[in-house]
Amino acid sequence: MISILDHISQDKLDKLCEQHYAHVLKPSFSPHIIRDELKKVISIHGYNNPTQVNIVSYILNNFKSIISSKPINLENHISYFKSRGYDKHIEGHINKPFRVALLNAFAYEKFRKWDSAVKLAQGLDLKSCPYCNAQYTLVTKQKSKNKLAFQLDHFYPKSHYPYLSLSFYNLIPCCSVCNNSKSNKPTNMKGSYHPYSRESVSDDFSFCTDNLDVVKAYVKGKTKFSVKINDEEKLSVKAKKHLDDYSIKKLFERHDDIVEEIVWKKFVYVEEYKKQIRTDFGPTLFLNEYDLERFIIGNYTKKEDTHKRPLSKFASDIARDLGLIR
Numbered sequence: 001m002i003s004i005l006d007h008i009s010q011d012k013l014d015k016l017c018e019q020h021y022a023h024v025l026k027p028s029f030s031p032h033i034i035r036d037e038l039k040k041v042i043s044i045h046g047y048n049n050p051t052q053v054n055i056v057s058y059i060l061n062n063f064k065s066i067i068s069s070k071p072i073n074l075e076n077h078i079s080y081f082k083s084r085g086y087d088k089h090i091e092g093h094i095n096k097p098f099r100v101a102l103l104n105a106f107a108y109e110k111f112r113k114w115d116s117a118v119k120l121a122q123g124l125d126l127k128s129c130p131y132c133n134a135q136y137t138l139v140t141k142q143k144s145k146n147k148l149a150f151q152l153d154h155f156y157p158k159s160h161y162p163y164l165s166l167s168f169y170n171l172i173p174c175c176s177v178c179n180n181s182k183s184n185k186p187t188n189m190k191g192s193y194h195p196y197s198r199e200s201v202s203d204d205f206s207f208c209t210d211n212l213d214v215v216k217a218y219v220k221g222k223t224k225f226s227v228k229i230n231d232e233e234k235l236s237v238k239a240k241k242h243l244d245d246y247s248i249k250k251l252f253e254r255h256d257d258i259v260e261e262i263v264w265k266k267f268v269y270v271e272e273y274k275k276q277i278r279t280d281f282g283p284t285l286f287l288n289e290y291d292l293e294r295f296i297i298g299n300y301t302k303k304e305d306t307h308k309r310p311l312s313k314f315a316s317d318i319a320r321d322l323g324l325i326r
């Protein structure tokens with residue numbers, strides 16, 4: 001739903017990625033440890049599988065790129081693994097010990113519990129789930145310790161690509177509902193929106209309600225509001241897949257009460273009234289038009305602020321569709 005690049009520059013992301021790599025190089029995460037860990041498992045098999053030895057060599061030779069590459073280059077590693085048939089030596093029941101060894105060597109579970117995961121999340125300053133924008137993703141203080149009140153999704157699932165389990169651009173802060181919906185389904189940038197790419201599903205669809213419901217509300221009072229997607233049948237395959245994967249429509253249908261409140265506001269905040277508010281409070285309370293819009297709909301309306309509060313895209317789309325905001 002949200003592109004992280006809407007509120008953070010690529011330069012800042014690159015710096016965060018450098019910090020992440022520096023952390024991974026610390027003794028407990030160093031490639032030497034990975035080598036030692038993997039050698040242990042390979043030695044159990046008596047070095048009978050030269051491909052797995054090659055996989056370990058490839059990981060060690062490309063360690064920095066595997067940890068720090070942007071998503072499209074991570075997919076180059078995946079393609080290389082496929083072209084050499086490496087993936088077949090990682091997947092399946094028979095390769096479980098090797099797969100688990102790779103995961104243990106990268107020590108993702110350790111990383112998840114450490115301050116480094118907190119630092120990464122704080123650096124990203126992402127306050128709501130980039131997949132649904134329906135839940136908060138906050139770092140909270142609990143008993144003087146910072147805690148992540150969300151999950152980290154592996155865009156390229158670690159069960160298929162354990163060697164990408166610590167890659168910076170593969171770690172996506174998100175809500176537990178979206179993480180569970182996505183599960184271990186293999187994903188790629190061609191078929192799915194990557195929150196670290198500039199492309200955003202937010203630009204490709206918008207919410208609306210039935211105009212007839214709005215008229216009914218004005219004429220008859222109380223009515224039930226529907227939640228719709230504008231021109232749903234014309235959406236791209238990728239956008240449809242996103243809405244499907246995260247059950248976006250079903251999820252937002254539960255928020256029809258917000259649609260109702262926005263319809264009320266549409267009737268109350270007519271242009272004359274807004275003009276009066278600007279005159280009375282403009283210079284002190286509302287520094288710009290976005291502040292006034294935020295006051296009226298009770299949520300952020302600027303694209304780069306979408307992440308700051310759950311349901312901001314939903315509320316803005318409905319308000320825009322009704323002509324309440326620009």
Ligand SMILES: [Zn+2]
Nearest residue numbers: 129132175178
């Ligand atoms: Zn979510």
